[in-house]
Amino acid sequence: MNPEPAPSHTRPLPAAAPASGPLPARGRLDLTDIQFRPGPGPDAPLILDGITLRCEPGEFVVVVGPSGCGKTSLLHIAAGMLRPTAGSALLDSAPILGPGPDRAMVFQEHGLFPWLTAAENVEFGLRMMGLPAAERRHRVESALRMVSLSTAGHKLVHELSGGMRQRIAIARAMVVEPAVLLMDEPFASLDAQTRTLLHEHLQRLWWQTRHTVLFVTHSVGEAVRLADRVIVMSAHPGRIRREIPVQVPHPRPMDSPELADLGRIVRTEIQEEVARVNAELENGHR
Amino acid sequence: MSTPNWKTAIGRRARVAAVWLVLILAWEGAYRAIGWKPWVFPAPSHVIDATLSMLNIHTYLGEPLGPGWPLANPMPVDNPRAPGTPVFGSPLVSALTYSGLRMAIGFTAALAFGVAAGLLLWRITFIDSLLGPLFLGLQTLPSVCWVPLAILTFGINERGILFVLFMGSAFSMAIAMRDGLRALPPIYRAAGIMLGARGLRLYFRVLLPASLPAFAGTLRQGFSFAWRSLLGAELILLTQRRGIGFLLNVGRDFADVAQVVAVMIVMIAVGMAVDRWCFAIIERRVRTRFGLAQPR
Numbered sequence: 001m002n003p004e005p006a007p008s009h010t011r012p013l014p015a016a017a018p019a020s021g022p023l024p025a026r027g028r029l030d031l032t033d034i035q036f037r038p039g040p041g042p043d044a045p046l047i048l049d050g051i052t053l054r055c056e057p058g059e060f061v062v063v064v065g066p067s068g069c070g071k072t073s074l075l076h077i078a079a080g081m082l083r084p085t086a087g088s089a090l091l092d093s094a095p096i097l098g099p100g101p102d103r104a105m106v107f108q109e110h111g112l113f114p115w116l117t118a119a120e121n122v123e124f125g126l127r128m129m130g131l132p133a134a135e136r137r138h139r140v141e142s143a144l145r146m147v148s149l150s151t152a153g154h155k156l157v158h159e160l161s162g163g164m165r166q167r168i169a170i171a172r173a174m175v176v177e178p179a180v181l182l183m184d185e186p187f188a189s190l191d192a193q194t195r196t197l198l199h200e201h202l203q204r205l206w207w208q209t210r211h212t213v214l215f216v217t218h219s220v221g222e223a224v225r226l227a228d229r230v231i232v233m234s235a236h237p238g239r240i241r242r243e244i245p246v247q248v249p250h251p252r253p254m255d256s257p258e259l260a261d262l263g264r265i266v267r268t269e270i271q272e273e274v275a276r277v278n279a280e281l282e283n284g285h286r
Numbered sequence: 287m288s289t290p291n292w293k294t295a296i297g298r299r300a301r302v303a304a305v306w307l308v309l310i311l312a313w314e315g316a317y318r319a320i321g322w323k324p325w326v327f328p329a330p331s332h333v334i335d336a337t338l339s340m341l342n343i344h345t346y347l348g349e350p351l352g353p354g355w356p357l358a359n360p361m362p363v364d365n366p367r368a369p370g371t372p373v374f375g376s377p378l379v380s381a382l383t384y385s386g387l388r389m390a391i392g393f394t395a396a397l398a399f400g401v402a403a404g405l406l407l408w409r410i411t412f413i414d415s416l417l418g419p420l421f422l423g424l425q426t427l428p429s430v431c432w433v434p435l436a437i438l439t440f441g442i443n444e445r446g447i448l449f450v451l452f453m454g455s456a457f458s459m460a461i462a463m464r465d466g467l468r469a470l471p472p473i474y475r476a477a478g479i480m481l482g483a484r485g486l487r488l489y490f491r492v493l494l495p496a497s498l499p500a501f502a503g504t505l506r507q508g509f510s511f512a513w514r515s516l517l518g519a520e521l522i523l524l525t526q527r528r529g530i531g532f533l534l535n536v537g538r539d540f541a542d543v544a545q546v547v548a549v550m551i552v553m554i555a556v557g558m559a560v561d562r563w564c565f566a567i568i569e570r571r572v573r574t575r576f577g578l579a580q581p582r
């Protein structure tokens with residue numbers, strides 16, 4: 001049996017950038033002029049208004065914004081779980097009509113199936129695709145290795161720690177080889193140390209596989225650390241307030257001063273937005 | 287702190303058993319001291335005699351202490367119980383066999399109906415608003431209230447008994463199943479669809495497995511409803527003069543209060559045993575797998 005490779009978070013990040021995987025040909029997510037109301041009729045509140053967002057193949061886009069500004073709604077529209085009221089959502093020029101394994105989602109509360117083991121959870125999407133057993137086993141094994149959980153495959157979901165659950169959820173989403181990975185605050189419920197480990201993990205995985213990633217978070221540090229581009233949203237209605245490119249080469253050291261500067265800019269944007277929303281609410285109540 | 291868990295558990299059980307033993311002996315002692323009338327309320331010894339005699343084993347624990355106690359009958363003429371037949375043909379075994387068969391048929395049917403109806407009520411809002419309140423109402427009806435209808439519609443026969451058993455448990459299982467499905471976290475459905483589970487596969491691979499804890503609860507509750515309905519039906523519909531409920535009636539007909547109490551104890555014991563060693567175990571396994579309960 002091959003010895004388990006040491007989980008890479010125990011190693012320092014290499015100084016020189018390792019070769020990234022080839023940029024994929026697919027995975028262009030095109031959201032144009034998206035408008036969203038949760039109910040029918042003009043009485044329903046306008047949650048999203050005029051959102052135009054294009055994610056290039058292999059790009060890592062992070063969306064931040066005040067609570068309730070519509071980040072989850074936007075992600076669910078990209079996933080096909082919500083239909084936009086107006087506007088178009090395209091994946092590689094094909095309209096997004098419903099949820100499907102080409103746009104795999106990692107939920108905030110992992111959403112793993114508790115009646116299956118970790119490995120069976122990862123295998124689920126492959127089963128639905130109708131792959132033969134041998135190929136399923138092969139792909140599940142490599143997906144588990146990818147998230148450093150080769151030895152935890154037989155465990156039940158409740159036997160895994162929070163961080164392990166999120167890693168299994170990531171493996172479950174990535175094993176179906178989606179064109180786009182959608183992540184809704186996947187690390188929000190974890191402690192800071194685990195979150196840092198998973199950032200490194202995710203960064204490395206993304207660097208190797210080069211999925212297009214659309215990632216929602218509340219954490220500014222997480223945003224600048226992971227993103228090629230940070231989207232700051234404004235609320236009521238949800239619009240894109242500012243786009244901030246992060247041109248720090250991968251893999252990134254955690255304590256880079258450039259990241260800290262960018263973090264300050266993003267944080268200021270959000271704080272201004274929150275102040276604006278609060279002021280608006282005050283005036284609205286008078 | 288240093289005592290292992292099982293030791294304290296055994297100690298607790300031993301204490302519980304000891305207290306019960308003392309209470310029963312006190313009852314027996316008081317009975318003999320006061321000279322209570324055995325046809326009004328039995329002593330524990332009478333109940334044991336009656337239980338064993340239903341198994342064709344004849345003891346005389348309840349008789350006054352004397353030479354030959356407890357195996358020889360001091361008053362052989364007065365004893366109506368037939369000696370000498372084997373345990374397997376005994377009234378209690380045959381009654382339990384009959385009741386068990388009725389349960390197997392009636393409960394399986396009620397369970398199938400309950401699961402299917404629960405699914406329909408859950409999925410199709412119109413059916414729920416049409417039948418949900420009706421099922422809730424029917425569920426509140428004590429199952430013996432179905433007996434008159436059973437007699438008039440089916441007559442005093444097996445079908446009548448099965449009808450009461452079914453009506454007494456099917457609706458509560460349908461409602462329990464529906465409520466369990468309603469309580470499913472929506473994230474399982476979303477995750478299943480996201481991973482490509484559609485149509486029937488979404489049901490069989492995601493929604494039904496996800497509802498296993500609810501199903502296990504439904505099963506357990508349904509069994510206790512079904513068992514109670516069966517006993518009530520057997521007590522009134524004296525079909526083929528068989529079944530554990532019928533045996534209770536025999537006790538009444540012979541004014542044999544010891545047998546009445548003995549049959550009641552058997553009913554309780556069987557109901558509890560099946561619940562504990564079958565359905566509770568299933569439920570615990572499911573809940574453990576889902577991480578909802580700590581394994582014991």
Ligand SMILES: Nc1ncnc2c1ncn2[C@@H]1O[C@H](COP(=O)(O)OP(=O)(O)OP(=O)(O)O)[C@@H](O)[C@H]1O
Nearest residue numbers: 038039047065066067068069070071072073074218
């Ligand atoms: N079905 C719905 N009906 C009514 N309002 C809704 C519905 N779904 C979402 N909303 C509203 O839309 C707004 C955006 O919701 P969404 O969950 O997308 O926000 P979010 O940015 O993800 O918030 P958070 O950061 O707290 O997760 C919220 O104000 C919410 O109340």
Ligand SMILES: [Mg+2]
Nearest residue numbers: 071072073184
């Ligand atoms: Mg959200």
